[in-house]
Amino acid sequence: MSDHRPTGIKRWLYTTNHKDIGTMYLWFSFIMFLTGGAMAMVIRAELYQPGLQFVEPGFFNQMTTMHGLIMVFGAVMPSMVGLANWLIPMQIGAPDMALPRMNNWSFWILPFAFTLLLSSLFMEGGAPNFGWTFYAPLSTTYAPPSTDFFILGVHMMGISSIMGAINVIVTIFNMRAPGMTLMKMPLFVWTWLITAFLLIMVMPVLAGVVTMMLTDRHFGTAFFDAAGGGDPVMFQHIFWFFGHPEVYIMVLPAFGVVSEIIPAFSRKKLFGYSSMVYATASIALLSFIVWAHHMFAVGMPVAGELFFMIATMLIAVPTGVKVFNWIATMWQGSLTFETPMLFSIAFVILFTIGGFSGVMLAMAPVDFQYHDTYFVVAHFHYVLFPGAIFGTTAAVYYWFPKWTGKMYNETIGKWHFWLSMVFVNLTFFPMHFSGLAGMPRRIPDYNMMFADYNMWASIGAFGLGLTQVFFFVTIIMAIRNGKKADEKQWDGATGLEWDAMPTPAPYHSFSTPPKVD
Amino acid sequence: MSTETEEKYESYYVPEQSPWPIVGAVALFFIAYGAGNFIQQSGDFVETGDAGWGKFVLMGAMAVMIYMLFRWWKDVIKESVEGLYSAQMDRSFKQGMLWFIASEVMFFAAFFGALLYVRQLIIPWLGGEGNNAATHMYLWPDFIPQWPLTTTPDGTTTTGMGAWGLPAINTALLLTSSWTLTIAHHALKENNRQALLNYTVLTAVLGIVFLALQALEYHHAYGEMGLTMGSGIYGSTFFLLTGFHGFHVTLGTIYIIVLSIRCAKGDFTAKHHFAYEAGAWYWHFVDVVWLFLFIFVYLM
Amino acid sequence: MAIRRKLIAGITSLLSLMLGGAVQAASKLNMRPGVTETSIEAFELHMMVVWVMVAISVVVFGVMIYSFIFHRRSKHPTPATFSHSTKMEVIWTVIPVIILVYLTIPAVSLLIKMEDASNSEISVQVTGSQWKWHYKYLEGDIIKNEISFYSNLSTPREQYENYATSGAADNVNYLLEVDNHLVIPVDTKVRFLVTADDVIHSWWVPELAVKKDAIPGFINETWTSVPIPGIYRGQCTELCGKDHGFMPVVVEVLTKPDFDKWLAGKAEEKRVADKAAADAASQNWDMAKLMTLGETIYASKCAACHQVNGEGLPPVFPALKDSAIAKGPADVHINMVVNGKQGTGMAAYGAQLTDAEMAAVITYERNAWGNNTGDTVQPADIQAFKAGN
Ligand code: HEA
Numbered sequence A: 001m002s003d004h005r006p007t008g009i010k011r012w013l014y015t016t017n018h019k020d021i022g023t024m025y026l027w028f029s030f031i032m033f034l035t036g037g038a039m040a041m042v043i044r045a046e047l048y049q050p051g052l053q054f055v056e057p058g059f060f061n062q063m064t065t066m067h068g069l070i071m072v073f074g075a076v077m078p079s080m081v082g083l084a085n086w087l088i089p090m091q092i093g094a095p096d097m098a099l100p101r102m103n104n105w106s107f108w109i110l111p112f113a114f115t116l117l118l119s120s121l122f123m124e125g126g127a128p129n130f131g132w133t134f135y136a137p138l139s140t141t142y143a144p145p146s147t148d149f150f151i152l153g154v155h156m157m158g159i160s161s162i163m164g165a166i167n168v169i170v171t172i173f174n175m176r177a178p179g180m181t182l183m184k185m186p187l188f189v190w191t192w193l194i195t196a197f198l199l200i201m202v203m204p205v206l207a208g209v210v211t212m213m214l215t216d217r218h219f220g221t222a223f224f225d226a227a228g229g230g231d232p233v234m235f236q237h238i239f240w241f242f243g244h245p246e247v248y249i250m251v252l253p254a255f256g257v258v259s260e261i262i263p264a265f266s267r268k269k270l271f272g273y274s275s276m277v278y279a280t281a282s283i284a285l286l287s288f289i290v291w292a293h294h295m296f297a298v299g300m301p302v303a304g305e306l307f308f309m310i311a312t313m314l315i316a317v318p319t320g321v322k323v324f325n326w327i328a329t330m331w332q333g334s335l336t337f338e339t340p341m342l343f344s345i346a347f348v349i350l351f352t353i354g355g356f357s358g359v360m361l362a363m364a365p366v367d368f369q370y371h372d373t374y375f376v377v378a379h380f381h382y383v384l385f386p387g388a389i390f391g392t393t394a395a396v397y398y399w400f401p402k403w404t405g406k407m408y409n410e411t412i413g414k415w416h417f418w419l420s421m422v423f424v425n426l427t428f429f430p431m432h433f434s435g436l437a438g439m440p441r442r443i444p445d446y447n448m449m450f451a452d453y454n455m456w457a458s459i460g461a462f463g464l465g466l467t468q469v470f471f472f473v474t475i476i477m478a479i480r481n482g483k484k485a486d487e488k489q490w491d492g493a494t495g496l497e498w499d500a501m502p503t504p505a506p507y508h509s510f511s512t513p514p515k516v517d
Numbered sequence B: 001m002s003t004e005t006e007e008k009y010e011s012y013y014v015p016e017q018s019p020w021p022i023v024g025a026v027a028l029f030f031i032a033y034g035a036g037n038f039i040q041q042s043g044d045f046v047e048t049g050d051a052g053w054g055k056f057v058l059m060g061a062m063a064v065m066i067y068m069l070f071r072w073w074k075d076v077i078k079e080s081v082e083g084l085y086s087a088q089m090d091r092s093f094k095q096g097m098l099w100f101i102a103s104e105v106m107f108f109a110a111f112f113g114a115l116l117y118v119r120q121l122i123i124p125w126l127g128g129e130g131n132n133a134a135t136h137m138y139l140w141p142d143f144i145p146q147w148p149l150t151t152t153p154d155g156t157t158t159t160g161m162g163a164w165g166l167p168a169i170n171t172a173l174l175l176t177s178s179w180t181l182t183i184a185h186h187a188l189k190e191n192n193r194q195a196l197l198n199y200t201v202l203t204a205v206l207g208i209v210f211l212a213l214q215a216l217e218y219h220h221a222y223g224e225m226g227l228t229m230g231s232g233i234y235g236s237t238f239f240l241l242t243g244f245h246g247f248h249v250t251l252g253t254i255y256i257i258v259l260s261i262r263c264a265k266g267d268f269t270a271k272h273h274f275a276y277e278a279g280a281w282y283w284h285f286v287d288v289v290w291l292f293l294f295i296f297v298y299l300m
Numbered sequence C: 001m002a003i004r005r006k007l008i009a010g011i012t013s014l015l016s017l018m019l020g021g022a023v024q025a026a027s028k029l030n031m032r033p034g035v036t037e038t039s040i041e042a043f044e045l046h047m048m049v050v051w052v053m054v055a056i057s058v059v060v061f062g063v064m065i066y067s068f069i070f071h072r073r074s075k076h077p078t079p080a081t082f083s084h085s086t087k088m089e090v091i092w093t094v095i096p097v098i099i100l101v102y103l104t105i106p107a108v109s110l111l112i113k114m115e116d117a118s119n120s121e122i123s124v125q126v127t128g129s130q131w132k133w134h135y136k137y138l139e140g141d142i143i144k145n146e147i148s149f150y151s152n153l154s155t156p157r158e159q160y161e162n163y164a165t166s167g168a169a170d171n172v173n174y175l176l177e178v179d180n181h182l183v184i185p186v187d188t189k190v191r192f193l194v195t196a197d198d199v200i201h202s203w204w205v206p207e208l209a210v211k212k213d214a215i216p217g218f219i220n221e222t223w224t225s226v227p228i229p230g231i232y233r234g235q236c237t238e239l240c241g242k243d244h245g246f247m248p249v250v251v252e253v254l255t256k257p258d259f260d261k262w263l264a265g266k267a268e269e270k271r272v273a274d275k276a277a278a279d280a281a282s283q284n285w286d287m288a289k290l291m292t293l294g295e296t297i298y299a300s301k302c303a304a305c306h307q308v309n310g311e312g313l314p315p316v317f318p319a320l321k322d323s324a325i326a327k328g329p330a331d332v333h334i335n336m337v338v339n340g341k342q343g344t345g346m347a348a349y350g351a352q353l354t355d356a357e358m359a360a361v362i363t364y365e366r367n368a369w370g371n372n373t374g375d376t377v378q379p380a381d382i383q384a385f386k387a388g389n
């Protein structure tokens, strides 16, 4: 295969190239991140002070809902798939993804799905307004008409994710270069393998539950209506059966990224490779039996509450193994702190803090006090922003020289990091306190006693928003006139993409398999 | 082993550009857009007798989708016949198909999960079990927990569907069809083209008869038994489970019909017949789902 | 020397100031212990977890920071080569397990206690609907007459729509005040039967550590026993639509004698109100009177959905201005308001409003915003409608 690169718009529309598709995923996810972020800005502006200043309560709910949906399904998930597309073939020595045409289809469904979802903002009655968890019956009987388009949009995202996941699994199982045994695969590939498995297990369940919503709304079924023998809480069980594994879908690939970067900048092999693999697998398996920790207040039988509480707390053990392994990798290494490393370190620290609040939430009797307050909001932003988003950011900085052959400006990168670090904490740390003080989530207005924290959080949020502009600028500058990257930009980096491939990576990855020993 | 993969590896075929995925994405968008409008406008249908334009968008987009799939598969078949595909490629297809079926299993799992949750928990709870004594006493004092739920808490009544009429015949039909398809598949492997064709066609026929009987059953349910999607959770689970199964059988039957045509045209070789194998897997999967349906929806 | 001493003194005073501030702030920064046995235990458990997490953080982040400082390339140019240690891995698997067991034990016993609503002395049915709570006192020795009432947000709309200019900032109970408190006696085990009419709500009072989802069609049980009389405030904590942020919960705990007095007063109030309603219903009201009363009722009960200007928020909340129902036959209109519409936010107001209020609000709707039908609906019409119903 020659390094021939099609040109023009068709290059992107018709492509079967994993790198082009990866690039499109990453840009798409960034656009969605800004869109969802802009909605967060609306939320934070309204919450800056008590009183209703900018938006109607009904519109506020639409913002909260769309912010959550767009960030989860539009920003984080596609960003991870983008990384998978770029990296998996390069890291296992494959010429491309196993099913390249389907790969293109997976991507192109997404912009259309989100067009559908975003267009609901302009429909009569407004966009979905029932939270990203869309609990019935608020999302069935009492929801605006645009809900139908939301449901069909979710179906489309599900199709896209499932096809993407199939592609990843098949690529990993079938396309490894000779000698690349499973236990030699880089951790990023491992974490994605497990993520893809989670996707295949849970995305169809999400499709099932939104289908039940659709029939409850229009065809007279009674899944979520006690009068017909159904149960609104059943919605929550099915949703969270998807929803909890979903949160690990969002973070496991980031675990993989960090497991590549920390060894590189510690100049030391990853500590406990096999226990990392087993820990990831354990997290994934446990994630199937903990879903009802989101539902401690719904009135489950005590035995159920106990079971879900204990199962949830257990997840701290394999996650702890991962954290300790990262630390042991740094221990007695020879550390330097370039931008990707800084983001990775922040990931480890802040994700751990988010994990700790997770364990607190897992304790059912105190969760009654935390549940549906800003404490929960603080928890999940800690695992999602400095978790999933920092993970992707670190990955982009780390592999950027490989992908483009150009080097970003390290000074600006560091600025991006430090500003993000300061503002992310300023935004989300006070939310712990407003939650503990008793502020419920998803409210547009609140009592004076929560005012201080909200003001700080809003100031932090505006700063954090502006900081992301930095990221955009860094990347554009680097693409335009970044200086030429070294053949191997990071001296500590290992793996086929660094050792067996020129910089920048050629349009077609390994057309003859590299040697792995 | 490793030398073998190495050999196969070099011939891994990465298709150049293809317009079909983007066409498919656009079609999917309009399917969703049309379906959404169609569903909303069919409310108007009840009032005004006019179902609106949504259905035209939906049908048009479905036509595009079918055309797209047709062309896409045509490309694949052409590449396959030209011998561009290695054994490794074949494995990719097979694994892809298996994981796709796994995802389908999980889709049905959502509905079976709902059914079990309803039967094991909700119905008893509405009847006052567990920590729900007050639920029964204050909200639904007249409710009698039972399955099939012939009287819902709000008093809608319906009839349960028995297992030993059509459903039992359908079970026999589907089991037979799995068997005939297996015979056909073996015939293909042994290069017995006539048996291959006969048994493939027979399978398709069995599928069609199954669907006809299923339609008859629905007709009976709606017309005579008062069992509809709107008759409470029993009707909800009944129609969504059997309905999605029926939909899958429809797809499977179309698939088998296409396979029959391709067999008649002389496609597939004893060694090289991924499409046939995938169809067979899909059919067996649909069959297994039916067995669960028969047990949990009809029998128990 | 003097400078140094001053400096030290300055620093110490600054430090103690900061510490003092921190301690003071801590009361605001933390969960409130609340007043009930369970809330205090929940608070203690919370504190215990916090400290455990802080301790783990100190160790884990401490090691990390040590590594950043002493194992940076400038200090430690040649990296070690180890990449595995079964011993360490066993240690850091086992220690977290032990910590978790240590946390689980008190959590289990507290959970079991919190979920045991048996042996209660009073039961109150708590029903959430968009966007108010309804309380109904059920069987039990103390309650002779059945008492039930709605509890609506009482912070004026004016305050949250014009926060800055309406003096809302001085209202300490801004958004946390209601017209009718839920009243319960001190030191009594009260069982709450929590349910909902439309969507899911959640009934939460932080100081009592009671949070239970209100699920339509199901009743969840929970309980409290409050040792200190006072007023305790909370909010609905499950997203329940547009005005989810505007449905507070207020519980007033009275001493037993005061509670009995309250009960007696409530019964008397009901008798008086029933009589007044009957009187009002027997009169013929003129248009002006109906419209004035109707406007107040409309503003407090209906405007949340149908909006003050009657234009609603279509398509979910229909406009009443120019609505076929509000301008059509009165019976249809009365039926809609008395019986509501199942499966929508439109509740059956027949039980919530008196016949006079009902007549007034319907008259108002039929004549406001240019609906000028000129009709008046009399309380007697409502009575007649209910009788024929
Ligand atoms: C990336 C996403 C992500 C991740 C990784 C997690 C991780 C965890 N989450 Fe979180 N969670 C969310 C995203 C995530 N969560 C979201 C989005 C919601 C809200 C959804 C909504 O309602 O909208 C939520 C809500 C949520 C709830 C429901 C709260 C409520 O609504 O009342 C609970 C309760 O148990 C919970 C628990 C946990 C736990 C125990 C973990 C664990 O996996 C954490 C494990 C990690 C550690 C513990 C740190 C490292 C470990 C060590 C250093 C070892 C030593 C530690 C100990 C011995 C404790 N989460």
Ligand code: HEA
Residues within 6 Å of the ligand: A033, A034, A035, A036, A037, A038, A040, A041, A043, A044, A064, A065, A067, A068, A069, A071, A072, A075, A076, A130, A131, A132, A133, A377, A381, A384, A385, A388, A389, A427, A441, A442, A443, A457, A461, A464, A465, A466, A468, A469
């Ligand atoms: C990965 C997921 C993710 C990410 C990254 C974020 C990022 C942010 N989130 Fe989000 N959030 C969720 C997932 C996420 N969130 C979820 C799942 C919910 C629950 C929803 C629900 O309750 O249903 C939630 C809810 C949620 C709430 C609670 C809302 C409520 O309960 O009512 C708040 C409140 O402050 C908030 C704030 C923020 C802020 C300030 C950011 C910031 O970090 C964002 C910073 C980024 C930007 C701001 C981008 C840059 C944008 C610009 C430069 C825009 C400028 C341009 C224009 C104005 C056009 N989020």
Ligand code: CUA
Residues within 6 Å of the ligand: C128, C131, C200, C201, C202, C236, C237, C238, C239, C240, C241, C243, C244, C245, C247
């Ligand atoms: Cu009621 Cu929120």
Ligand SMILES: [Cu+2]
Residues within 6 Å of the ligand: A243, A244, A247, A290, A291, A293, A294
């Ligand atoms: Cu979870």
